[in-house]
Amino acid sequence: MPSLPDIAPLAPSDAAAAPADDILIIEDVFKSFPGVEAVRGFSARIRRQEVVVIMGPSGSGKSTLLRCLNGLEQADSGLIIVDGIPLDDNHAHRLEIRQETGMVFQSFNLFPHLTVLENINLAPMRVRHKSEQEATARSMELLGMVGIADKASSYPAHLSGGQQQRVAIARALAMSPKIMLFDEPTSALDPEMINEVLDVMKDLARAGMTMVVVTHEMGFAREVADRIILMDSGSIVETGTPDTFFTNPREERTRRFLSQIL
Amino acid sequence: MAPLAPTTVLRRFWRSPWRDIAQFVLLIVVVVWLVTLSSARLGYNWQWYRIPRYFWTVRNGRPVVGELLQGLGYTLQLSAVSLVCALTLGLVVALLRLSSSFMGRALSRVYLEITRNTPLVVQIYLAYFVLGPVLGIGRFSSAVLALTLFEGSYMSEIFRAGITSLHRGQWEAAYSLGLSTLDSYRFVILPQAVRRLLPPLTSEVVSLIKNTSLVSLVSLADLSMQARVIAADTFLTFEVWFTVALIYLLIMVPLAITARWLERRYAIAT
Numbered sequence: 394m395p396s397l398p399d400i401a402p403l404a405p406s407d408a409a410a411a412p413a414d415d416i417l418i419i420e421d422v423f424k425s426f427p428g429v430e431a432v433r434g435f436s437a438r439i440r441r442q443e444v445v446v447i448m449g450p451s452g453s454g455k456s457t458l459l460r461c462l463n464g465l466e467q468a469d470s471g472l473i474i475v476d477g478i479p480l481d482d483n484h485a486h487r488l489e490i491r492q493e494t495g496m497v498f499q500s501f502n503l504f505p506h507l508t509v510l511e512n513i514n515l516a517p518m519r520v521r522h523k524s525e526q527e528a529t530a531r532s533m534e535l536l537g538m539v540g541i542a543d544k545a546s547s548y549p550a551h552l553s554g555g556q557q558q559r560v561a562i563a564r565a566l567a568m569s570p571k572i573m574l575f576d577e578p579t580s581a582l583d584p585e586m587i588n589e590v591l592d593v594m595k596d597l598a599r600a601g602m603t604m605v606v607v608t609h610e611m612g613f614a615r616e617v618a619d620r621i622i623l624m625d626s627g628s629i630v631e632t633g634t635p636d637t638f639f640t641n642p643r644e645e646r647t648r649r650f651l652s653q654i655l
Numbered sequence: 656m657a658p659l660a661p662t663t664v665l666r667r668f669w670r671s672p673w674r675d676i677a678q679f680v681l682l683i684v685v686v687v688w689l690v691t692l693s694s695a696r697l698g699y700n701w702q703w704y705r706i707p708r709y710f711w712t713v714r715n716g717r718p719v720v721g722e723l724l725q726g727l728g729y730t731l732q733l734s735a736v737s738l739v740c741a742l743t744l745g746l747v748v749a750l751l752r753l754s755s756s757f758m759g760r761a762l763s764r765v766y767l768e769i770t771r772n773t774p775l776v777v778q779i780y781l782a783y784f785v786l787g788p789v790l791g792i793g794r795f796s797s798a799v800l801a802l803t804l805f806e807g808s809y810m811s812e813i814f815r816a817g818i819t820s821l822h823r824g825q826w827e828a829a830y831s832l833g834l835s836t837l838d839s840y841r842f843v844i845l846p847q848a849v850r851r852l853l854p855p856l857t858s859e860v861v862s863l864i865k866n867t868s869l870v871s872l873v874s875l876a877d878l879s880m881q882a883r884v885i886a887a888d889t890f891l892t893f894e895v896w897f898t899v900a901l902i903y904l905l906i907m908v909p910l911a912i913t914a915r916w917l918e919r920r921y922a923i924a925t
């Protein structure tokens with residue numbers, strides 16, 4: 394796996410100039426579906442370049458929370474502010490937030506009728522109005538970073554799961570997002586392909602990308618997470634650094650959860 | 656390629672335009688059989704040699720187009736114009752029905768309810784006798800209007816089914832990348848939907864062409880109208896109607912083959 398030298402959308406000087414402010418503010422977010430309260434009063438602040446891992450049993454509201462953050466679901470109440478822009482009814486705000494937030498899905502969701510390169514080029518060309526040449530140059534660079542430049546003209550169906558997910562990551566990165574959201578990016582993969590995707594994500598984290606990752610990959614969480622949040626029944630059970638979370642959790646609920654996934 | 660299970664073959668056949676053609680051929684076989692039977696009884700005098708002149712004749716050394724060929728041209732013209740209009744209307748109605756606008760959804764529902772629950776014949780009369788004079792449009796335009804309104808509702812159902820059958824993840828990916836709704840439709844949803852739509856759309860085109868024969872009711876000089884006139888004038892009833900049926904069939908077969916070819920050409924590898 395090649396390294397990712399300059400993948401960070403923030404230039405180092407930028408990062409130095411900006412204070413370690415909160416790029417993502419989540420306050421008391423609620424979201425219900427008919428008959429289910431999926432998210433119940435979730436609050437957190439995420440700093441620039443921070444990597445936060447969210448864990449929790451199935452059905453605890455992790456996906457719903459993540460989808461609220463980029464507006465895929467509309468929260469019933471609460472506050473979400475992405476890089477100073479509130480996610481409210483203002484259409485321009487919503488549009489900007491979904492352009493600035495990259496999302497990677499469990500099921501990849503590549504566009505099957507487009508080649509790998511066309512998948513990645515589409516949004517930069519249509520949304521950022523880049524020329525095809527410009528977009529392609531950047532896309533090829535990103536494909537090189539995720540290690541599949543040779544597949545640029547293939548269709549998604551001809552790629553392995555791991556390769557498809559790496560394309561999906563490159564596609565999201567092509568919009569130069571300020572935050573990347575990952576919803577169980579490796580849980581649909583065969584075991585032998587999990588690492589190639591995690592390696593890309595680790596490189597991304599080291600390069601300074603702000604990331605919110607829903608995953609149960611302990612190795613990944615230990616290695617790159619700044620903070621781990623355990624969610625249950627729609628709210629936070631415990632928050633901690635990987636060290637305290639895995640070796641010395643405060644909550645009995647966390648211990649039970651860890652014993653289940655270990 | 657692995658041999659297909661018989662049920663799969665059957666199902667594919669059932670969904671394909673070939674089904675329409677097979678129906679048509681079967682129908683013709685039955686009719687021919689019945690006609691042979693009855694003509695023998697009636698002592699019908701077959702005069703096939705009198706048919707070619709209705710395609711064309713040579714007068715003063717110049718070829719002259721006959722009534723049947725004229726009618727065919729008219730039918731094709733009417734079909735083509737109505738098809739383009741019905742496809743456009745169908746797409747717009749489907750998008751309105753799927754939109755978040757309350758007015759859009761209500762409007763499309765009203766349109767669908769009205770057109771689906773009125774026979775085409777009634778719509779043709781309405782367009783010709785009521786809408787035509789009101790809008791000040793001629794006979795041809797009235798026929799196009801009636802066919803468009805009628806077929807548009809079927810087209811819209813086909814479009815809607817194709818769009819909603821796409822996995823939600825495609826929308827979500829397009830949305831997350833910041834694509835506008837229009838761009839999501841244009842570059843992500845419709846190109847995929849169209850591939851699924853080709854087989855049902857072809858069937859609908861076939862039925863549209865068949866339905867154009869109904870406009871002869873308002874004395875439009877299409878193929879069926881010409882056939883009626885010739886049959887009434889010459890008593891070549893059987894010959895004329897067999898010829899016309901064969902012409903309709905000759906339009907459908909290339910259509911079915913084209914649809915097949917398009918379907919393969921744009922099949923998404925999965």
Ligand SMILES: Nc1ncnc2c1ncn2[C@@H]1O[C@H](COP(=O)(O)OP(=O)(O)O)[C@@H](O)[C@H]1O
Nearest residue numbers: 426427429431450451452453454455456457458
């Ligand atoms: N679109 C939806 N409609 C109805 N219920 C939903 C929907 N999405 C999620 N839920 C429900 O919300 C709860 C939380 O789901 P989810 O956020 O997917 O949890 P997780 O990702 O932690 O497994 C579950 O009970 C789930 O059934």
Ligand SMILES: [Mg+2]
Nearest residue numbers: 455456457577
């Ligand atoms: Mg989930």
